[in-house]
Amino acid sequence: MADPSSYRPKPGQIPDSPGVYKFRDQHGRVIYVGKAKSLRQRLSSYFQDLANLHQRTRTMVTTAASVEWTVVTTEVEALQLEYSWIKEFDPRFNVKYRDDKSYPSLAVTMNEEFPRVQVMRGPKRKGVRYFGPYAHAWAIRETVDLLLRVFPVRTCSAGVFKRSAQIGRPCLLGYIGKCSAPCVGRVSAEEHRELAEEFCDFMAGRTGTYLRRLEQQMRDAAAAMEYEKAARLRDDIEALKRAMEKNAVVLADATDADLIAVAEDELEAAVQIFHVRDGRVRGQRGWVTDRVEEVGTAELVEHALQQLYGEERGEGVPKEVLVPALPDPCEPVQQWLTERRGSQVSLRIPQRGDKKDLMATVQRNAQQALVLHKTRRASDLTTRSRALEEIAEALDLDSAPLRIECFDISHLQGDDVVASMVVFEDGLARKSEYRRFQIKSFAGQDDVRSMHEVVSRRFRRYLLEKQKTGEWVDGEGEGEGDGDGEGVGVGPGSGGEVAGGPIDPDTGRPRRFAYPPQLVVVDGGQPQVAAAQRALQELGVEDVAVCGLAKRLEEVWLPGEDDPVILPRTSEGLYLLQRVRDEAHRFAIAYQRNKRSKSMRAGALDSVPGLGESRRQALLKHFGSLKRLRAATVEQICEVPGVGRRTAESVLAALAGAAPAGPAVNTATGEIIEEEGTTGPVTVPTERGNSS
Numbered sequence: 001m002a003d004p005s006s007y008r009p010k011p012g013q014i015p016d017s018p019g020v021y022k023f024r025d026q027h028g029r030v031i032y033v034g035k036a037k038s039l040r041q042r043l044s045s046y047f048q049d050l051a052n053l054h055q056r057t058r059t060m061v062t063t064a065a066s067v068e069w070t071v072v073t074t075e076v077e078a079l080q081l082e083y084s085w086i087k088e089f090d091p092r093f094n095v096k097y098r099d100d101k102s103y104p105s106l107a108v109t110m111n112e113e114f115p116r117v118q119v120m121r122g123p124k125r126k127g128v129r130y131f132g133p134y135a136h137a138w139a140i141r142e143t144v145d146l147l148l149r150v151f152p153v154r155t156c157s158a159g160v161f162k163r164s165a166q167i168g169r170p171c172l173l174g175y176i177g178k179c180s181a182p183c184v185g186r187v188s189a190e191e192h193r194e195l196a197e198e199f200c201d202f203m204a205g206r207t208g209t210y211l212r213r214l215e216q217q218m219r220d221a222a223a224a225m226e227y228e229k230a231a232r233l234r235d236d237i238e239a240l241k242r243a244m245e246k247n248a249v250v251l252a253d254a255t256d257a258d259l260i261a262v263a264e265d266e267l268e269a270a271v272q273i274f275h276v277r278d279g280r281v282r283g284q285r286g287w288v289t290d291r292v293e294e295v296g297t298a299e300l301v302e303h304a305l306q307q308l309y310g311e312e313r314g315e316g317v318p319k320e321v322l323v324p325a326l327p328d329p330c331e332p333v334q335q336w337l338t339e340r341r342g343s344q345v346s347l348r349i350p351q352r353g354d355k356k357d358l359m360a361t362v363q364r365n366a367q368q369a370l371v372l373h374k375t376r377r378a379s380d381l382t383t384r385s386r387a388l389e390e391i392a393e394a395l396d397l398d399s400a401p402l403r404i405e406c407f408d409i410s411h412l413q414g415d416d417v418v419a420s421m422v423v424f425e426d427g428l429a430r431k432s433e434y435r436r437f438q439i440k441s442f443a444g445q446d447d448v449r450s451m452h453e454v455v456s457r458r459f460r461r462y463l464l465e466k467q468k469t470g471e472w473v474d475g476e477g478e479g480e481g482d483g484d485g486e487g488v489g490v491g492p493g494s495g496g497e498v499a500g501g502p503i504d505p506d507t508g509r510p511r512r513f514a515y516p517p518q519l520v521v522v523d524g525g526q527p528q529v530a531a532a533q534r535a536l537q538e539l540g541v542e543d544v545a546v547c548g549l550a551k552r553l554e555e556v557w558l559p560g561e562d563d564p565v566i567l568p569r570t571s572e573g574l575y576l577l578q579r580v581r582d583e584a585h586r587f588a589i590a591y592q593r594n595k596r597s598k599s600m601r602a603g604a605l606d607s608v609p610g611l612g613e614s615r616r617q618a619l620l621k622h623f624g625s626l627k628r629l630r631a632a633t634v635e636q637i638c639e640v641p642g643v644g645r646r647t648a649e650s651v652l653a654a655l656a657g658a659a660p661a662g663p664a665v666n667t668a669t670g671e672i673i674e675e676e677g678t679t680g681p682v683t684v685p686t687e688r689g690n691s692s
Contacts, residue, residue, distance in 0.1 A: 004061045008047045016040040019071045020081045022089070023064035030089035032060050035078040037329070039069050054553070056569055060093045075332035076339070083306045095269075095289055095303045105283070106131040106140045108153070108200055113189055114161070114182045115196035117144055117153050123311065130316075131203045131282060148178040150214075150236045151199040154192065155179065202240070204277065211240060255279050257320035258308070259350075259359055262300050263366035266554055267575060270370035271304045274362050275318075286366070288373045290570060302327040309340055317341035322350045322359055374579070383572055384427030390573030391519070394565050395558065397545055401519035402426055405458075406580045407532070408523040409439075409450045410588035416595050417445065419454040420588035423517070424580050433515075436591045448527045455520065455535040462516055463539060516544055523581050525550040525557050533559035549581045608647070608654045615642050619651070630655045 019039040023032040036042030046067075050058050072078050086094050107120035111127025119140050124130055144155070154161065156171055156179070164170050164183040174181035182192040202210060214237050221230035259274045268290055275283040287307070295303075301323045309317050317340050327333045330347060337345040350356040388400035404424045411417040423433035437457065439450045520536075522528045529548035536544060547565075548557040554574060555564035567574035622640045623629040629637070629651070637648035 004047050004050070004064070007064070007066045009043065009067065014040040014043050014069070015071055017071050018073070018075050018078045019069050020078050020085065021067060021069040022085065022091075023060065023093075024066045024068070025063055026065040030085070030091050031064060032091050032093040033082055033085045033089065035075075035082040037075055037078075039071070043067065043069070056093075059566075059569070063093075075329065076336050079306070079332055079336050083310050086306075087310070095295060095300065104140060106144065106203065108196055110193075110196065110200075114154050114192055117148075117155050117196075117199065124316070129200050145178075146239045147199060147202065148173070149239045151195050151202065152178055152180040153196050153199050154182060156183075211237060214240075255320065255355070256318050257322055257355075258318045259322045259355075259362045260301060260304055260308075261324055261359060261362040261366040262297055262304070263363070263370040264297065264300065265370070266551075267569065267578065268370065268373070269300050270366050270373060271300070272362050272366040272369055273304075273308065274358070274365075276358075277318075284365075286369050288369065297325040298327050301325055302333060305333060305337070309337060313340055314342060317345060319343070320346045320348075322348065322355060324349065324359070324363070384576070387427055387572035387576040390567070390571050391577065394556065394567055394571075394573060395519070395545060395547055397518070399518070401517070401545070403515060403517040404519045404521060404580055405517040406521040406523065406584040407451060407454055407458075408581070408584035408588040409447045409454070410585075410592040411445055416592060417450055418588060418592045418595060419450060420584050420591060421454070421458060422580065422584045422587055424576075424583075427576055429583060434587060436587065438595075447524065448531045451522055451524070451528045452531040452535050455522075455532045456539065459516075459536060459539050459541050459544075463541075516541075518545065520544055520546045521577060521580055521584075522546070522548045523551075523584055524548050525555070529557045529559055547577075549577050551581075554578065608650050610647060611651065615640075615647075618642060626655070 016038050018035075018037055020033065020035045021039060021043060022030050025031050034042065046053075046057070046061050050062070053061065070081065072081060085091075104119045104121050107118055108129040108131075109116045109118070109127070110129050111125075120128070120130070148155070152173075155173065156164070160171060161183050164174075164181075168184055170179065170181035170184050170186070173179035174184070174186070180187045180192055180195060182189065187195070198210070214233055218230050218233035218237065221227075221233060255276055257276045259276065261272050263270045263272075268288060270286060270288045272286040273284065274281050275285075287304075305321070305323075305327070317337055319341075321337065326347065326349060334345060334347040337347060350359050385400075388402070391397070392400045402425060406422050406424075408420050409417065410420070417439040419437040419439060421435040421437070423430045425433075435458070437454050439453060441453050442449060520532055522532050525548055529546055532548075533546045536542075536546065546559055549555070550557060550564070553564075554567075554569075556567060556574075556577065557564050567577075618640055619629060619637070620626070623632060632652075634645060634648045634652060637643055637651060638645055643651075
């Protein structure tokens with residue numbers, strides 16, 4: 001690990017002008033490339049106290065052994081040079097979007113004597129017209145198959161074309177009318193090129209004129225009683241319309257734009273791009289990248305623009321690029337795009353209308369892509385094994401932690417404090433083992449004290465289970481679980497056989513809290529870790545390791561240590577710990593929200609003796625609201641099936657003795673939902689989990 005002060009440039013050496021800089025390691029390899037409006041200000045920010053730097057930046061500057069820079073005249077030149085160097089040196093600390101596949105495009109080889117329609121991947125070639133990219137090659141072939149009926153352009157390879165010319169007989173497509181057979185001279189080179197140009201015009205979106213022309217020809221043929229020709233033209237029109245339907249119309253103003261959306265978390269980011277041409281989605285593509293740099297959404301968008309348009313010229317760059325956040329500064333990037341297109345390019349955030357709605361769709365695709373990527377990564381057995389081994393090595397454990405339990409605290413501005421326990425076995429979530437807790441030993445907000453209570457209760461139950469021969473009876477140890485029963489997913493057959501723990505011989509289910517984890521993870525830093533460790537020591541549990549994962553810098557804290565353990569940001573072990581922590585946070589928030597909604601639904605009817613849930617629902621359904629029920633008479637209430645006169649009188653007495661309840665609030669939308677005719681947005685308290 002290098003000391004950044006050993007290679008820090010002397011004061012006054014760094015120019016105060018735009019430029020691009022490179023950090024190199026001790027072997028001379030470029031590990032990071034960046035650009036700056038002012039090289040002096042940007043580079044000085046790297047050579048400050050390491051404690052003030054973000055963890056990723058700190059790792060980069062301590063890995064580097066030297067820094068160098070190149071001065072340019074404008075920020076646009078800096079952007080171009082940065083892209084060139086990233087492509088040339090492939091620095092390990094730069095964000096790089098990589099596909100796991102090459103997206104196919106529909107290509108028309110207009111640079112050949114007889115243009116050919118085909119699927120192409122890889123870099124673009126000069127003189128070839130491209131349409132797409134598409135997510136799947138079969139989507140291109142379906143479209144081409146429909147269009148060849150109207151535009152019988154050559155699709156065969158050079159070898160097949162040459163062979164057919166030699167034998168004087170076309171291929172099958174020539175016989176069934178899906179190729180004009182220029183190989184045997186049925187059409188001239190000029191006529192075939194005209195067909196290819198019409199095909200390109202149609203794919204480029206100029207469809208209206210051509211369809212109207214075909215419809216007129218169909219009507220003329222029918223008027224001349226050439227019914228076979230009219231029928232053929234009718235079928236051609238239907239084929240073109242079916243091909244057009246495959247690219248749904250999303251914008252009505254013939255928009256030529258690319259829409260870019262970003263979904264991100266602490267470690268990774270997913271980018272999705274929709275290519276819209278003439279108001280239709282012509283193609284879609286996406287990337288997932290590790291967040292090696294300390295960058296925000298705006299920087300991720302800028303890197304995506306470089307990746308997307310770095311090799312494009314002319315019409316490859318659209319007139320409009322819609323993004324979720326603008327690069328800072330925006331003007332150099334917009335000017336760079338304009339230069340690559342050769343005409344003005346608009347770079348902006350959609351604010352309203354159809355474009356904003358379509359951007360929301362792209363954003364959902366980005367979120368789904370990120371979730372799918374994480375799911376695939378988590379389901380890989382080799383990756384999970386490596387993650388567990390890395391955790392064991394980093395925390396100095398005797399063996400890989402095959403069972404990990406994570407605890408998180410959640411509350412609503414200090415009220416309704418709850419906790420969650422999630423379980424991961426062999427790197428996978430085991431939801432039947434999840435548990436949830438209410439904090440009952442004290443009132444108010446104290447995350448450290450809450451963590452001590454929850455860990456104590458969980459392992460006290462573990463020690464009790466070791467002494468029992470039967471299953472734990474519901475109601476014993478009040479407050480364990482969620483206070484209303486179990487956690488989620490506990491039932492016959494849900495537990496299964498788990499190696500290393502006792503199974504109840506009568507039910508075949510694992511006893512609750514019967515399995516000790518090898519590792520306890522708490523959501524928080526040193527205070528929470530110390531509280532969990534103290535709880536274990538008080539109970540005499542010595543064979544369970546404890547660590548904490550702090551959100552801010554993703555640092556791993558161990559009991560009694562002043563400095564955290566820093567796992568490499570590309571570590572599968574860190575990724576697994578983060579997933580465990582996030583799942584505990586989600587489960588705690590869900591339980592806290594459920595408790596709050598139950599308390600908000602409780603009202604004056606709950607105190608009426610003998611009035612159960614079914615009849616309460618029947619009353620509210622009959623009258624529509626508490627306001628109408630409060631204004632009803634005893635006779636009107638008795639009209640509800642199952643409600644007698646005595647119950648009706650009790651209902652009215654309870655409603656009369658209670659102050660009119662405030663309107664209920666839908667916690668998802670913030671709308672008033674109880675009183676009739678009084679819907680509208682309201683302010684609700686903010687829910688949160690442990691903010692450590």
